[in-house]
Amino acid sequence: MSPTAPVPPATQPGRQSPPQGPVHTTAEVLATKRVGAYQHLTLLAPGVAERFRPGTFLAASVGTLGDHLLGRRALWIHQVRPVGGHGLALQVVVEPVGRGTGWLAGLRPGARLPVTGPLGRPFALPKEPVATVLVGEGYAAAPLFPLAERLRERGCAVSLVVGAADEPRLLSALEARRSARSVVVVTGDGSVGVRGRVGDVVPETLRRAGAEVVYAAGPAATLHAVALAAEEHGAWSQVALEQPLTCATGLCHGCPVPVVGEDGVARTARACVDGPVLRGDRVRWDDLDLDLDRRPGPDRDLPGPVGGAW
Amino acid sequence: MSTSLGGITLAGPVMVAAGCGGTGRELAGYSGPAGLSAYGAFVTRTLTRDPRPGGPAPRLLESPAGLLHATGLPNPGLDLFLATELPWLVQQGARVVVSVAGRSLGEYAEIARRLASAPGVAAIEVNLSAPDAVVAGVLDAREPFHAGGAIAAVLRELPRGLPVLAKLRPDLQRVVETARVARDSGAAAVVVGNALPAAMPDGRPAGLSGPAIGPLALRCVTEVRAALPGLQVVGAGDIATAADARAHLRAGATAVQVGSALLHDPTAAARIVRELADDPAVAATSDPSSDPTPDPTSDPTYDPTSDPTSDPTPAPGDRP
Ligand SMILES: Cc1cc2nc3c(=O)[nH]c(=O)nc-3n(C[C@H](O)[C@H](O)[C@H](O)COP(=O)(O)OP(=O)(O)OC[C@H]3O[C@@H](n4cnc5c(N)ncnc54)[C@H](O)[C@@H]3O)c2cc1C
Numbered sequence: 174m175s176p177t178a179p180v181p182p183a184t185q186p187g188r189q190s191p192p193q194g195p196v197h198t199t200a201e202v203l204a205t206k207r208v209g210a211y212q213h214l215t216l217l218a219p220g221v222a223e224r225f226r227p228g229t230f231l232a233a234s235v236g237t238l239g240d241h242l243l244g245r246r247a248l249w250i251h252q253v254r255p256v257g258g259h260g261l262a263l264q265v266v267v268e269p270v271g272r273g274t275g276w277l278a279g280l281r282p283g284a285r286l287p288v289t290g291p292l293g294r295p296f297a298l299p300k301e302p303v304a305t306v307l308v309g310e311g312y313a314a315a316p317l318f319p320l321a322e323r324l325r326e327r328g329c330a331v332s333l334v335v336g337a338a339d340e341p342r343l344l345s346a347l348e349a350r351r352s353a354r355s356v357v358v359v360t361g362d363g364s365v366g367v368r369g370r371v372g373d374v375v376p377e378t379l380r381r382a383g384a385e386v387v388y389a390a391g392p393a394a395t396l397h398a399v400a401l402a403a404e405e406h407g408a409w410s411q412v413a414l415e416q417p418l419t420c421a422t423g424l425c426h427g428c429p430v431p432v433v434g435e436d437g438v439a440r441t442a443r444a445c446v447d448g449p450v451l452r453g454d455r456v457r458w459d460d461l462d463l464d465l466d467r468r469p470g471p472d473r474d475l476p477g478p479v480g481g482a483w
Numbered sequence: 484m485s486t487s488l489g490g491i492t493l494a495g496p497v498m499v500a501a502g503c504g505g506t507g508r509e510l511a512g513y514s515g516p517a518g519l520s521a522y523g524a525f526v527t528r529t530l531t532r533d534p535r536p537g538g539p540a541p542r543l544l545e546s547p548a549g550l551l552h553a554t555g556l557p558n559p560g561l562d563l564f565l566a567t568e569l570p571w572l573v574q575q576g577a578r579v580v581v582s583v584a585g586r587s588l589g590e591y592a593e594i595a596r597r598l599a600s601a602p603g604v605a606a607i608e609v610n611l612s613a614p615d616a617v618v619a620g621v622l623d624a625r626e627p628f629h630a631g632g633a634i635a636a637v638l639r640e641l642p643r644g645l646p647v648l649a650k651l652r653p654d655l656q657r658v659v660e661t662a663r664v665a666r667d668s669g670a671a672a673v674v675v676g677n678a679l680p681a682a683m684p685d686g687r688p689a690g691l692s693g694p695a696i697g698p699l700a701l702r703c704v705t706e707v708r709a710a711l712p713g714l715q716v717v718g719a720g721d722i723a724t725a726a727d728a729r730a731h732l733r734a735g736a737t738a739v740q741v742g743s744a745l746l747h748d749p750t751a752a753a754r755i756v757r758e759l760a761d762d763p764a765v766a767a768t769s770d771p772s773s774d775p776t777p778d779p780t781s782d783p784t785y786d787p788t789s790d791p792t793s794d795p796t797p798a799p800g801d802r803p
């Protein structure tokens with residue numbers, strides 16, 4: 174494909190549908206840049222960018238020979254952009270919290286690593302041009318920016334809520350203002366925007382936007398709050414749930430998410446292939462172990478309990 | 484390159500190990516143009532008579548040089564598997580080996596009766612070594628006679644020509660003895676081996692797989708072959724490269740199973756298939772028409788909506 178070709182919207186009528194399914198390939202780091210608390214990596218991963226849809230993610234193999242970490246590390250795909258002479262490149266946002274993410278954050282341009290993607294079910298797009306609210310917390314706001322673009326292409330009004338523990342963890346607030354009709358910024362320490370929890374501002378934002386669909390990505394506790402707010406408001410919720418993944422490809426059954434099926438029967442879904450995006454009203458939140466969301470590392474020593482409840 | 488195992492013919496010596504290939508659908512896309520038919524056999528995750536939701540998270544954890552797993556054998560139960568997953572696997576051209584575990588000899592017999600009449604089952608693998616058997620509530624064949632009883636119970640219900648593989652622990656102290664009893668009870672081959680019993684950091688019983696157990700499994704394969712030269716052995720335990728597979732084949736294994744390596748690289752088994760097919764030493768009995776030459780970077784097709792255990796998550800506009 175031509176390097177400058179725009180990413181075809183996945184379901185735009187009259188266009189050829191993009192190739193489907195994940196690919197396993199070797200990615201090359203084209204660029205790496207520190208922005209606040211995060212490392213933004215630009216990767217060339219043949220075949221992955223072409224298949225991207227917002228809400229899908231990438232699984233990376235991390236570590237060098239000898240200290241190979243056997244599980245894979247999941248990263249939201251943040252952006253897909255043509256890069257001169259290279260075709261489509263993708264951007265991921267890494268918060269170094271442990272061995273794998275620390276290793277990823279330290280990669281230099283030219284480094285190569287095995288990746289698989291795009292993985293998982295993406296955000297489902299509404300058929301009609303309805304009002305939407307997008308809620309993203311920390312690095313997990315990453316998939317919401319390309320989602321906002323797709324929604325706007327469909328004539329949907331987009332309001333954004335972006336939150337983080339503090340300013341260095343606030344993802345692209347500037348970019349947010351470009352991609353949405355209204356933006357609410359929330360930080361745990363009040364360093365920018367409203368001080369508080371992301372979940373606190375969601376009900377009011379839904380009301381003001383007259384939202385019919387709310388999309389969210391962030392810690393499970395935030396997603397739960399969003400799902401509840403959506404239910405109360407009478408909106409649909411689509412939540413991008415992060416659970417610890419081992420294979421990230423559906424092979425190991427190691428990522429159980431308690432859900433309830435359309436038939437009302439309780440089931441266990443796999444976060445990586447049945448998710449990561451699930452309907453908020455389908456997740457059995459009370460049976461989901463929110464503590465799993467606790468990630469280690471000095472950066473994680475935030476005041477208060479885990480899961481966005483700072 | 485064809486391989487004869489327990490009287491049946493496989494396309495080659497590389498099998499997908501139980502519990503490491505999802506339902507098959509997830510793996511198919513990473514298997515090259517031949518899909519699941521690229522492999523000698525696809526061993527299902529262990530199925531039980533009744534559906535099992537599986538254990539709590541975390542189910543898998545990294546440990547130095549290994550993966551710890553305490554999945555609790557999640558599976559849809561034998562009936563749903565036979566109705567939905569098996570026909571799809573067969574239609575894909577997979578040689579399907581159904582891995583099973585039962586709570587009692589009676590349940591093993593019941594499972595075998597249902598499998599006996601299921602079209603498309605190539606062989607049955609009796610999981611006698613679930614590392615968290617007690618938690619999973621299945622028969623823990625710690626003593627060789629337990630293993631023998633389960634195998635005999637299964638075999639009694641099966642038609643001739645449907646072989647039973649016995650999956651054992653790569654525990655050098657017991658493996659030869661258990662393999663002998665398995666053979667004497669009618670097992671066509673033994674799979675050596677499963678994960679080693681271990682513990683999660685919180686103390687839950689778990690299995691340890693991956694690089695940590697590779698050398699142990701190879702030793703067990705060697706010993707079983709030496710002690711029981713007439714018994715076919717399938718080597719398993721950290722088969723991650725063609726070199727690992729060759730080491731097991733050299734030690735006398737008839738075939739190998741690729742497991743944890745797939746969790747790190749879903750194309751690992753397809754790559755080993757390709758590399759062994761290119762290897763004249765291994766491909767001595769090769770049938771050139773069966774070489775699928777898969778391309779690891781090819782476009783896998785994959786339908787995420789068709790997992791029967793999955794939660795359908797329709798578009799926002801679909802509310803009833
Ligand atoms: C779908 C998905 C998308 C993600 N996207 C991003 C992203 O865009 N940017 C980013 O920085 N991180 C992202 N993550 C989280 C990232 O994958 C984890 O932080 C990472 O796996 C931790 O690995 P580590 O090697 O740095 O930590 P380790 O040193 O391996 O420590 C890992 C510890 O964290 C736990 N853990 C591992 N993975 C997760 C997880 N996913 N959620 C909660 N706890 C976990 C483990 O149980 C373990 O205790 C994503 C996770 C998922 C599931």
Ligand code: FES
Pocket residue numbers: 417418419420421422423424425426427428443444445446
């Ligand atoms: S992480 Fe392996 S199945 Fe989801």
